[in-house]
Amino acid sequence: GVAPYYLALSRVLHIDALSSGLMLLSVVGLLLYTRPKACGGERRADLLISGICTGLAVLTKSYALLLVPVAGAFLLLADVQRGESGRELVWLRDGAIWGVAAFAAFVVLWPAMWVAPVKVVGAVIGLSLGFAAQAGDATAGFFLGQATAEPGALFYPVALFSRATPLTLIGTVCAVGSLFLPRRQRSDVHITRRRIIPLLFLYVFFYLIVISIADKKYDRYILPALLGLDLLAALGLMGGLEWLLHRMTPIVRRWGTVVAAVTVVLVQAAVLLEPVWPAHYLAYFNPWVGGLHGAANTVPVGWGEGVEQAVRHLADYPDAADLTVATWSTASIARDFPGRSVILSPENIHLADYVLIYIGDVQTGDHMARAFYGEKEPEYVARINGLEYAWVYRNDYVDELTALVDEAVPQFDAIILDQPSAFQRTYAGSVPIHLVDAPSEEEVVSQLEAAAQGVGNLAYISFGDGDGPLSAVERQLTQAALHVWEAPFACGRVVAYRLPEKVRFGEVRADTKADVTLGDVLRLDRYGLWQGDLQYRQALGVTLEWTALRAMAHDYHLFIHVVDGHGRKWGQWDGPLSDDALIRTSAWRGETPYRTRHTVTLDAGIPPGEYEVRAGLYTVHDHARLPIAGAGTEYSLGNVYVIAAQVPATLGEMDIPQPADLRLGAVAQIVGYALADEPVTSGEEIDLTLFWRSLSPTNTRYELRLWLERDGHEVHFDPMPPMGEDYPTDRWTSGEMLRYPYRLHVPPETPGGVYGIYLNLYGEEDGVPLLDNGLYLADVQIEYLQRMFSLPEIESPLYVEVGDSIELLGYDLPTTQAQPGESVELTLYWRARQRTDMSFTVFVHLLDEGGQIIGQQDSVPVGGTRPTTGWMPDEIIVDRYVVPVQDGAGPGVCRIALGMYDPASGARLPLRDETGEGFADDRLLLDRLVTIEAPTLP
Secondary structure, eight states: OOOHHHHHHHTSSOSHHHHHHHHHHHHHHHHHHTSOGGGTOOOHHHHHHHHHHHHHHHHHOGGGGGHHHHHHHHHHHHHHHHTOTTOHHHHHHHHHHHHHHHHHHHHHTOTHHHHOHHHHHHHHHHHHHHHHHOOTTSSOOEETTEEOSOOOTTHHHHHHHHHSOHHHHHHHHHHHHHTTSOOOOOOHHHHHHHHHHHHHHHHHHHHHHHHHHSSOOOGGGGHHHHHHHHHHHHHHHHHHHHHHHTTSOHHHHHHHHHHHHHHHHHHHIIIIIGGGTTTOGGGOOOGGGTHHHHHTTTSOOOSSTTHHHHHHHHHTSTTGGGOEEEOSOHHHHTTTOSSEEEOOSTTTGGGOSEEEEEHHHHHTTOHHHHTTTTTSOOSEEEEETTEEEEEEEEOTHHHHHHHHHHHTGGGOSEEEESSOOHHHHHOOSSSOEEEOOOSSHHHHHHHHHHHTTTOSEEEEEEESOSOSOOOHHHHHHHHHSEEEEEEEETTEEEEEEEOOTTOOOOOOOOOEEEEEEETTTEEEEEEEEOOSOBOTTOEEEEEEEEEEOSOOSSOOEEEEEEEOTTSOEEEEEEEEOBOTTOOBGGGOOTTEEEEEEEEEEEOTTOOSEEEEEEEEEEOTTTOOBOOBTTTBTOEEEEEEEEOOOSSOOOHHHHTOSEEEEEEETTTEEEEEEEEOSSOEETTSEEEEEEEEEEOSOOSSOEEEEEEEEETTEEEEOOOBOTTOTTSOGGGOOTTOEEEEEEEEEOOTTOOOEEEEEEEEEEETTTOOBSSSSOEEEEEEEEEOOOOBOSOOOOSEEEEEEETTTEEEEEEEOSOOEEOTTSEEEEEEEEEESSOOSOOOEEEEEEEOTTSOEEEEEEESTTTTTSOGGGOOTTOEEEEEEEEEOOTTOOSEEEEEEEEEEOTTTOOBOOEEOTTSOBOGGGOEEOSSOEEEOOOOOO
């Protein structure tokens, strides 16, 4: 009988069964035509029918194009078998007739071919080859018990065996065996059968080999081969039956054929098809692979059969018309389910009251299916032939979210949603819900202002993983309200906000003109900052308007930093630069405007005061920043003012590395500190951060004094305001949490050893200590460094000012000859004019006669051990470099170029000679030359 899989696919809205049937008709027509003329072959009608069926098949599925080489091979082999001379032209004539018939059917029935035939054919072939070479997600995701994106070449043979019936396989073996039986019978039927069987094998194997090579794998593509095997099996079974009956009596022979055929069909139907009749022929699998249960562990299973059982269960719910079901089988439930269905995805899961998982989802390891299957108890299970096929789960995130909200109800006056959800439909609590889902930000602002009337605290429910861009609602809340806490649930998070007394929502508009160019690719036209005071728990809104000067190859990344007067960061946003439609810069079109919007979070413990906002672009693969014309690599967007936090940071939010509990009277408490474990060299600085809690207001302005103690020896540092000049202690509020970094310069003459760090507060006016004795904080290891202040003898003296704080006094160049693969040694002599808080990097380049770099070394001075931040005024630094010469460097004379740059921005320090004259490109070209010699031959 016909393969159950073919019967199944012929009953659904799919075209593979149609195409496969047309392909089989085409092959049958060719086989009839290639018979000997004496056996009824070479009828032109058979050839024309085959060609027309081929055209129809190609119109249905492009893989039917494989009939073209099959037809050529059939016609050629038929001519060879006839053994007549001079038939080459006959073969070409037959092929032409077949091809014209196929092409005519293709053209006549596809109007697009009437208009642009070359373009249409090219598109069909290109699309087919594209899927065959790189299928992407359009391929089977399960094979041999494993979820996989690459099923491999065995997929189609295994799928064919799994979908074939035992009768088909037995008949195919009989067909093969009939080719080896003695040729005792010479009837037309036997002659035709012996010619047709090898050609059918050729068709089946050629088709299987070609589709197995292709990257795209779906078991429905085996249908042409499966029908070919069915025809082979029929020929084999008929031949075997004839052979068997030939050895029986005439009476048995007369009725044996009918009885045998009817028996075989009934047995196969009863044993194989009855369990899946009449609706689930798709669930048929070869019992020799374990039937349906065995196939479920081997090949992809499920075409939607079984879903109708789950739909009937869901439709029986009293409120079925109001329910939403999330599933990948949306097409299968749309007709019979009275409610709504959505795709099972992270973006939609919050909409669903129920989730329908299908066996194919489980096989492929779908991440949404894994969240339910095997993790939760289903409300209903659909089975076919005893195998679990579909599972219905209640989407219990609603229960989890409701419990989370109910627990925090005393804190909330309102709940804000920015999209519909199952929670909104089912929540029966006392807190009012406001759905804010307006299409424009202006309307969002209006709806939020209405929802915020009389509200002090609200909960914003965000659905999704939170990794994408902020919605307009969340952007407004983040800028205008105070983010107090957030808690995750199964498909999102609850964010608690407190509204300031005079909450103000509004769109951040780019009203300030910039007109600065970054690199040669982007121009920042205008920008805007959130207007008004900020505080911790609010984010700074930034809007930027750009023009792409040309098409770009990179997805540039943007940084926005909030920095204090010392350049220290107190807030930051970093990420890919993308517009409102999430289009990144590599897809921006030249001479086209774009708008980007960002929210910059402030660090916990940020002291109130004025801060600068800086921005720039960089490439993520090497972190190289784009230069800004006349502004280095950072552009100032203006200043913002941070006020005291209405809701102070918690200890957990402060992220304190080393907790402490040091009370400074009733004024303040040191709750922790940050101090590196590495020893500090004398003459350099201790980086210390203190974390403070204000205990009660005070009218006194205190200054902080820190000092080191060891064996009665004290090293005092300059007194300083605990939070800098902008936020003196008489403005601190009770309960406020703050942090502040300090740089403590250790005098160069400080002896080595372990010192204790002590601190106290002193009145700024009277100098009276708050405590009688200082508080011990922690230990620090000081290592004494012998420094050089006398200038040694220099081989090549010179004088160059490097920036404002460093001088280059000369260099030593021991050798002026090198070969590729060797190195050039260079010693530089620096002198510090004054202290600097910047750590600069030295670059040394070997330049060939064309100015190309053939050797390079960039390093913090003295191999990274003597950063410029530790140089003392008048100290001499002897700095040695070993610069390797590139292996491919050609012979010639090269020069040495050197200088210093800021590694954070890439900007070079300006160089000046003793007359104040600058140097081109802020680099010094040494007078002495280096000769690169040709490599010595071995």
